Amino acid sequence: MKRRFFLNAGIAGISSSVLASCTVSNNPNEEKENIMKSGNIIHQVYFWLKEGITAEEEKDFLEFFKILKTVPSIKSFTAGKPAGTNPRSVVDNSFSYSITVVFEDLAAINVYETHPIHTEAAAKYSKYWTNVQVRDTEVTDI
DSSP states (O other): OHHHHHHHHHHHHHHHHHHHHTSOOOOHHHHHHHHOOTTOEEEEEEEEEOTTOOHHHHHHHHHHHHHHTTOTTEEEEEEEOOOOOOOOTTOOOOOSEEEEEEESSHHHHHHHHHOHHHHHHHHHHGGGEEEEEEEEEEOOOO
């Protein structure tokens, strides 16, 4: 009986080790490497919404992001509001919303920039903002 318990415990231990080796890594750097690599394009867009915009208009504006996410050449898409970080002279939290879009390469962002989904949505929703700033970065190995 003790021998059977020992064998079952050994099998359970081996099974646990095998299962643990199949899990996703907790290394945050590894995850970043899977998302971005040299040659990827990071497209960051900052929007300043008009003063006095209603909650309903702001909700409608956010539909813009849902539409943009459907452009086929996008690798990843995130949207958000300014973070509540400590005020510093180099930090500009004056924008209302921003999006960060990652593309595989320059060809992919070129598709996005001229894609009808992008151009038509920008024309439709531009009534909500007073200013837009774009910053594009090509990822490099350093």
